Amino acid sequence: MNQIVEKVLFSEKVAKFVVDAPRIAKSRKPGHFVILRVDEKGERIPLTIAGADPVKGTIVLVVQKMGVSSAKLFELEVGDYILDLVGPLGKATHIHQAGTVLACGGGVGVAPMLPIVEGFKKAGNRVISIIAARNKDLIILEDEIRKWSDETIVMTDDGSYGTKGLVTAGAEMIIQREKVNECIAIGPAVMMKFTSLLTKKYEIPTQASLNAIMVDGTGMCGACRVSVGGNTYFTCIDGPEFDAHQIDFDELIMRLGGYSNEEKLAYERYV
Amino acid sequence: TAKERVRMPEMDPQERIKYQDREVNIGLSADQAQKEASRCLDCPNPTCIEGCPVSINIPKFVKYIEAGKFLDAAKTLKETSALPAVCGRVCPQEKQCEASCFYTQKMKKDPVAIGHLERFAADYERESGFMSIPEVAPANGIKIAAIGSGPASLSFAGDMIKLGYDVTVFEALHEIGGVLKYGIPEFRLPNKIVDVELDNLQKMGVKFVRNFIVGKTASFDDLKEEGFEAFFVASGAGLPRFMNIPGENYNGILSSNEYLTRVNLMNAAKDEFDTPVIKGKTVAVIGGGNTAMDSVRTAKRLGAERAIIVYRRSRAEMPARVEEVHHAEEEGIEFINLANPIEYFADEKGKVNRMRVQRMGLGEPDASGRRRPIVLEGSEYDIPVDLVVVAVGVSPNPLIPSEVKELKVSKWGTIEVTEETMQSSIPEMFAGGDIVRGGATVILAMGDGRKAAANMDEYLQKKHKAN
Ligand SMILES: Cc1cc2nc3c(=O)[nH]c(=O)nc-3n(C[C@H](O)[C@H](O)[C@H](O)COP(=O)(O)OP(=O)(O)OC[C@H]3O[C@@H](n4cnc5c(N)ncnc54)[C@H](O)[C@@H]3O)c2cc1C
Ligand SMILES: Cc1cc2nc3c(=O)[nH]c(=O)nc-3n(C[C@H](O)[C@H](O)[C@H](O)COP(=O)(O)OP(=O)(O)OC[C@H]3O[C@@H](n4cnc5c(N)ncnc54)[C@H](O)[C@@H]3O)c2cc1C
Ligand code: SF4
Ligand code: SF4
Ligand code: FES
Numbered sequence: 001m002n003q004i005v006e007k008v009l010f011s012e013k014v015a016k017f018v019v020d021a022p023r024i025a026k027s028r029k030p031g032h033f034v035i036l037r038v039d040e041k042g043e044r045i046p047l048t049i050a051g052a053d054p055v056k057g058t059i060v061l062v063v064q065k066m067g068v069s070s071a072k073l074f075e076l077e078v079g080d081y082i083l084d085l086v087g088p089l090g091k092a093t094h095i096h097q098a099g100t101v102l103a104c105g106g107g108v109g110v111a112p113m114l115p116i117v118e119g120f121k122k123a124g125n126r127v128i129s130i131i132a133a134r135n136k137d138l139i140i141l142e143d144e145i146r147k148w149s150d151e152t153i154v155m156t157d158d159g160s161y162g163t164k165g166l167v168t169a170g171a172e173m174i175i176q177r178e179k180v181n182e183c184i185a186i187g188p189a190v191m192m193k194f195t196s197l198l199t200k201k202y203e204i205p206t207q208a209s210l211n212a213i214m215v216d217g218t219g220m221c222g223a224c225r226v227s228v229g230g231n232t233y234f235t236c237i238d239g240p241e242f243d244a245h246q247i248d249f250d251e252l253i254m255r256l257g258g259y260s261n262e263e264k265l266a267y268e269r270y271v
Numbered sequence: 272t273a274k275e276r277v278r279m280p281e282m283d284p285q286e287r288i289k290y291q292d293r294e295v296n297i298g299l300s301a302d303q304a305q306k307e308a309s310r311c312l313d314c315p316n317p318t319c320i321e322g323c324p325v326s327i328n329i330p331k332f333v334k335y336i337e338a339g340k341f342l343d344a345a346k347t348l349k350e351t352s353a354l355p356a357v358c359g360r361v362c363p364q365e366k367q368c369e370a371s372c373f374y375t376q377k378m379k380k381d382p383v384a385i386g387h388l389e390r391f392a393a394d395y396e397r398e399s400g401f402m403s404i405p406e407v408a409p410a411n412g413i414k415i416a417a418i419g420s421g422p423a424s425l426s427f428a429g430d431m432i433k434l435g436y437d438v439t440v441f442e443a444l445h446e447i448g449g450v451l452k453y454g455i456p457e458f459r460l461p462n463k464i465v466d467v468e469l470d471n472l473q474k475m476g477v478k479f480v481r482n483f484i485v486g487k488t489a490s491f492d493d494l495k496e497e498g499f500e501a502f503f504v505a506s507g508a509g510l511p512r513f514m515n516i517p518g519e520n521y522n523g524i525l526s527s528n529e530y531l532t533r534v535n536l537m538n539a540a541k542d543e544f545d546t547p548v549i550k551g552k553t554v555a556v557i558g559g560g561n562t563a564m565d566s567v568r569t570a571k572r573l574g575a576e577r578a579i580i581v582y583r584r585s586r587a588e589m590p591a592r593v594e595e596v597h598h599a600e601e602e603g604i605e606f607i608n609l610a611n612p613i614e615y616f617a618d619e620k621g622k623v624n625r626m627r628v629q630r631m632g633l634g635e636p637d638a639s640g641r642r643r644p645i646v647l648e649g650s651e652y653d654i655p656v657d658l659v660v661v662a663v664g665v666s667p668n669p670l671i672p673s674e675v676k677e678l679k680v681s682k683w684g685t686i687e688v689t690e691e692t693m694q695s696s697i698p699e700m701f702a703g704g705d706i707v708r709g710g711a712t713v714i715l716a717m718g719d720g721r722k723a724a725a726n727m728d729e730y731l732q733k734k735h736k737a738n
Contacts, residue, residue: 023488037445043537043546044445068545084445086482215537215546218443218484219669220453220509221529225520232513232520237669251520254621258522262547269542 002036002085005058007078011137013065014108015074016050022057024049024087030095030115031209031241034061034087035217038072042083045069046214046236048112049088050141062111062140067263068270089217090240093207095119099181100126102174102204103149104167104195106187107133110141112209113186114148120184121148128180129153130170132191136161168194175202182206185244189256193249200245208244210235213258227251276381277307284601291540291572292457295598296360296390301341304391308337311383314373319385322371324718325351329368329385336388345396346403348389353426353717356397356464359390361455361561362714363592397467407475408435413731414498416441418485418671421449422713423505423704425468427720428477434728439478439499441485443670446536449507451713453536454528456565458572459595486674491700501699501731503723504686505716508705510666514557518615519661523549523623527558527566527662540573551658553577555626557612558662559589560710564596566660567604578604579654583611583631583644609633609644613651615659626656665710675700685709693723694730701727 006018024034033048051060065074076082093116101120105113110131121127127148132155133139139154139161146152153170154162163170167187174180175198183206185195192208199206212224212235224235229246233239280297281287287295299307311333319329328347335344348355362368364386369375372382396402413436417424420442428438446452451465473479485491491502511526513519530548533539539548554570556563559582571578580599582589585608589596600606609631616625630650633642667684679687679696686695686702693701703719705711 023483027487027489027493041538041544043544072545084482086443086445086484086488088487089484215529215532216444218509220511221532222511222513222526223529225513227520232515251621255520255522257620258622259547259549262549266545266547 001081001083004076004078004080004082007076010062010140014138014140015063016111017061017063017073017076018058019061019082019085020057021059021085021087024085025052025054025057025059028052028059028088029092030119031090031093031112032088033090033112033217033240034059034085035089035214036073036082036086037084038069038076039083042072043069044084044215044217045073046089046211046217048209050111050114062108064108068266071270086217089236091238093119093241095123097123098125100128100179102171102180102183103127103129104171104183104185104187104191105129105131105145106167106191107138108140109187109191109209110145113184114141114144116184116186117145118148126150128174130155130167130174132156132167132170132187134158166194167191168198171195171198175199175204180204183244185209189249189253192244193253196244196247196249206244207241208247209241210239210247210252211256212240212252213256226255274306274310276310276384277303277387279384279387281598284598284603287458288571288602290458291534291569292461294461295458298394299387299391301339301395304336304388305339307384308333308388310374311337312373318371318373318376319368319383322368324367324714325721327351327368327389332392333383333385333388336392341392341395342399342401342403344392348392349403349405351721352714353429353720354422354468354713355389356393356468357422357451357460358714358717359386359388359393360460360464361592362386363712365593367714397464402467402471404471404474405429405433407433410437411435413437413500413735414439415501415503415727415731416485416494416499417503417505419443419449419505419507419704419706420447420479421505421507421704421716422451423716423720424449424503425472425720426717427503427505427703427724428472429475430721430724431728432472432475432477434724436728438476439480441480441483443482443484444536445481447479447481453532454562454565456531456535456569458568459565484670486671491675501727502701503720503727504671504695504700504702504706505704505720506668506671506706508665508708508710509668511661512664512666513661514612514663516613516615518617518623521615521617521623522621523551523617523657524615524659524661527556527562527660528665530566530660531562531569534569534573548573549658550574551656553579553654553656554658554660555579555581555612555654555656556660556662557581558664559584559591560662560664561591561595563660563662564591564599566662568599568602570658570660571602571604575658579607580604581607581610581612581628583609584641585609585633588641607654611644612659623656623659625653626659627651627653665705667706667709671706683709692726693719694726698730
């Protein structure tokens with residue numbers, strides 16, 4: 001049982017939770033995630049650790065309302081408990097001295113990107129961040145990203161805030177302007193796919209953090225399998241970050257829809 | 272004239288396939304049990320015991336049953352086995368104790384139904400309300416940890432707590448029990464039976480910590496700092512294998528672990544639970560072991576019209592318990608033997624709709640003594656399917672070996688231990704169960720747990736005397 005000690009609404013659909021989890025706060029690194037189950041009937045869902053305070057013993061989770069499980073979590077308030085929470089899971093991001101790092105975050109993907117941006121900055125890199133979303137309301141953690149970036153560009157699909165356009169437009173602008181040594185892409189699978197196609201054109205090594213469907217998160221089920229460079233890997237133990245240019249994004253997108261019928265029914269039952 | 276072996280009463284096949292959670296075997300009545308027990312010849316040299324990996328004193332417990340002293344029978348079982356109600360249900364008896372019974376070996380007759388009797392005695396004790404909680408030695412203040420909560424850990428924890436150790440069991444999942452909970456279905460092993468055993472261990476003082484991955488949530492060094500002096504690693508063989516054939520990543524193709532976990536651990540088949548599961552009309556399960564049988568029978572219970580086993584060898588080579596294959600047949604499971612999938616096809620959304628299989632013949636025996644399947648060229652044909660469960664085996668869980676670099680592992684990823692002591696290359700680290708053997712059995716895992724407990728005790732006592 002892990003207690004929620006703070007909740008901040010970023011928008012109608014995105015909220016930040018600060019959760020009591022002293023062990024995880026101490027052992028987590030950028031790139032790690034947790035798996036949680038809200039209640040007895042709940043499913044196990046993965047969420048990236050967007051930050052931690054090892055002294056207070058808390059971790060930060062940012063969740064976007066998608067279906068039943070994220071909606072159930074969304075409803076919890078300060079003082080409530082999350083029934084099960086396990087982590088940190090996955091391999092930590094390989095943070096190193098790369099030179100100039102371009103970090104591209106889409107939608108709620110900006111949350112998992114934050115500790116990575118912080119990590120690369122602290123390792124002495126020049127960090128340029130692009131945060132993108134459909135509209136102004138969905139832009140999150142802008143101040144925090146700015147704090148750890150040498151430059152931050154905000155993009156919205158509808159132009160309601162920042163520059164109008166997709167994340168790839170912003171990325172291409174930077175790449176043409178200056179030498180980029182490494183790129184990170186986190187967000188919806190489609191966004192990562194196109195970011196990856198772009199950086200492949202310019203031959204910039206790129207890491208993408210995948211959001212495959214998971215059950216246990218410990219390598220036990222294989223639900224999270226992805227094809228990378230023609231081999232099958234388990235996202236939860238071999239990832240979640242992989243060499244973006246080797247990822248079969250179309251397969252990932254197809255697999256993300258694997259339970260869409262069942263999820264739709266469950267959501268209808270829920271509301 | 273020799274008496275006939277008693278038949279286990281079971282639920283009617285047409286009725287039982289409507290329920291995921293009703294046990295197929297109903298259990299012997301006291302009369303049946305006593306009658307069956309009377310078949311045992313109380314051999315002066317009981318070969319049956321040699322067939323049991325934990326050397327249960329079989330004639331002794333069986334003769335107690337014959338005499339109607341059921342609680343004494345249960346007590347006898349517990350002298351050497353931590354979970355008799357479980358083993359009576361899931362041990363491959365026909366390959367172990369019952370294979371070594373005098374009846375089988377010398378008289379070529381049906382062996383004494385040792386498994387059924389074991390289950391009877393354990394169930395009788397549990398239901399009698401006189402379940403004996405073993406005595407525990409005074410606390411010695413030495414903290415030790417078991418990693419994983421499957422049968423290996425549970426039997427280890429039981430023995431160590433009796434010796435007075437301060438025992439904590441860490442489990443990665445949100446439920447205790449390992450495969451007994453997430454893998455083996457309710458219709459074969461009801462959860463409540465496992466829960467009673469867990470309850471007893473807790474009463475004896477074993478601490479269970481859920482949602483805790485040793486090596487991730489905290490490292491071994493962290494735990495040592497917190498006072499843990501020795502570890503028993505029993506993290507199982509949880510990593511599912513796939514066949515790496517074209518189309519295997521289409522939706523609707525999943526490992527037996529995923530399928531069974533969704534249904535057993537997450538209750539996905541019940542509407543009020545949030546975890547989804549695909550209910551196929553035509554379900555193909557690839558493999559011939561217990562896991563394959565559990566998956567295919569689960570599919571039937573979730574409403575499959577055709578539930579098919581596709582196995583590359585013949586019926587005789589199937590590694591599953593004979594009873595399970597028999598039950599599967601009664602339930603209308605189809606068997607396609609000597610066939611192997613080579614490719615999957617999907618609809619425009621990426622959902623599997625067809626599989627291509629290749630026929631196999633049997634060649635010379637291989638290292639396992641079973642005849643090797645050989646491909647019959649040009650024999651491919653297609654089967655329409657809408658769910659495929661891959662149950663072709665598991666590999667050792669890589670978490671601990673990858674976190675503890677100094678730990679010696681084999682080329683298969685199993686932890687190497689000294690066979691007599693279960694001690695690994697790191698002196699304070701012992702290991703057992705599937706992480707040492709690869710996918711094996713409940714009773715072998717429990718045997719390892721006991722052996723590790725005895726040797727860890729010796730190791731720690733020596734260490735403490737030296738200090
Ligand atoms: C490593 C990792 C880190 C993630 N980090 C975050 C995060 O920080 N914040 C955030 O908002 N979301 C994150 N996600 C996605 C999040 O887990 C899903 O949005 C959530 O599980 C959806 O569940 P649902 O019941 O609300 O929606 P559903 O109605 O069940 O599904 C909505 C969509 O979510 C995906 N999904 C469904 N079930 C799962 C599952 N068990 N595991 C993964 N994806 C699933 C499906 O593709 C589906 O299309 C992460 C996913 C992964 C794999
Ligand atoms: C579907 C199925 C049916 C089976 N049927 C039979 C049968 O009929 N008869 C039979 O004898 N055998 C059967 N088996 C095999 C038997 O279940 C196993 O051999 C046995 O459970 C192995 O026990 P174990 O204690 O080694 O590990 P497991 O039971 O596998 O338990 C290991 C546990 O460790 C946990 N873990 C892993 N890593 C960590 C970590 N780092 N920190 C904390 N926890 C961790 C896992 O989550 C898991 O719960 C079956 C197996 C399956 C999958
Ligand atoms: S534990 Fe298994 S092998 Fe041993 S006597 Fe019981 S059923 Fe037979
Ligand atoms: S070998 Fe068979 S008959 Fe003899 S003691 Fe054992 S169970 Fe009884
Ligand atoms: S989530 Fe089960 S193996 Fe990755």
